[in-house]
Amino acid sequence: MADQGPVDRPEIAADLERARRSLHELLGSASPGDFDRRSNGTRWTNEQLLFHMVFGYMVVRRLLVLVRVFSRLPDRVGRGFARVLDAGTPLFHQVNYLGSCAAATVFNRRRMGRQCDRVIAALQRSLARETDANLRRSMAFPVRWDPFFTETMTLEQVYRYPGKHFDFHRHQLTLG
Numbered sequence: 001m002a003d004q005g006p007v008d009r010p011e012i013a014a015d016l017e018r019a020r021r022s023l024h025e026l027l028g029s030a031s032p033g034d035f036d037r038r039s040n041g042t043r044w045t046n047e048q049l050l051f052h053m054v055f056g057y058m059v060v061r062r063l064l065v066l067v068r069v070f071s072r073l074p075d076r077v078g079r080g081f082a083r084v085l086d087a088g089t090p091l092f093h094q095v096n097y098l099g100s101c102a103a104a105t106v107f108n109r110r111r112m113g114r115q116c117d118r119v120i121a122a123l124q125r126s127l128a129r130e131t132d133a134n135l136r137r138s139m140a141f142p143v144r145w146d147p148f149f150t151e152t153m154t155l156e157q158v159y160r161y162p163g164k165h166f167d168f169h170r171h172q173l174t175l176g
Contacts, residue, residue, distance in 0.1 A: 007135045007156050013124055015163040019057075020120045022166070026050065026175060027113050034175045035109050041172045043097060044104075049169055051104035052096075054112050056165040057119045063158050064126065071137035071155075078140040082151075085142035092145055127159055135159075 027050070035047040042049055070078040085092070107115045135156040141149040148164045150157070 004132075004136065007130075007132050009127055009130075012127055012156070012159050015160065016057075016120050016123055016127075019163055019166045020116055022170070023050070023054065023116050024113050026170075026173070027109060030109070030175045037174050039169075039172045040174050042169075044100060046173050046175055047109055048100050048104040049173060050109070051107050051112050052100040053166045053169045054107065054116045054119070055100060055103065056162040056169075057116065057123065060158055060162050061119065061122060061126075063161075064155060067137055067139045067153070067155050067158055068134070070139035075140070082140035082142050086144045089142070089144040092142075123159070130155065 030046065035045065035050075037046050038044075039046050039049040044052060070081065104112075136154055138152050138154040138157075140151060141153045143149050143151055146165070148161055148168070153161070
């Protein structure tokens with residue numbers, strides 16, 4: 001692999017922190033009625049969608065492990081795994097929806113901020129330990145699962161993914 005220059009860790013870290021602060025601002029400014037209102041373009045309430053936005057960061061911690069493992073296997077193994085996951089897209093979307101509904105009852109408006117703080121702190125620590133070579137490791141992804149997944153994603157792209165996911169869903173909130 002040709003040298004691609006250093007990865008901009010401070011930029012990734014700043015985006016993680018931006019989303020963390022933004023979530024706290026959203027939680028702090030929303031009224032009880034805002035949390036219970038339907039979001040725009042989803043079946044979730046604002047509270048459920050806010051949890052789903054936090055969940056994007058929680059998922060990244062697991063995706064990082066998968067990329068580290070699959071990047072060491074033959075490409076055909078990763079592509080096959082991605083095809084299997086893509087085939088299960090309808091089930092994934094149903095579990096994704098219902099899971100966020102259920103989880104928002106636990107990580108509700110009073111708890112999701114602390115959960116977000118913990119997850120983003122863990123991502124920040126993990127990012128700080130990554131080498132540039134590791135951040136360039138990649139694997140095939142199930143592109144039908146999320147509009148921000150590409151056919152192949154590096155660890156760097158996975159660290160950048162939740163900010164895109166967060167911003168996309170933030171526009172669907174119907175708070176105040």
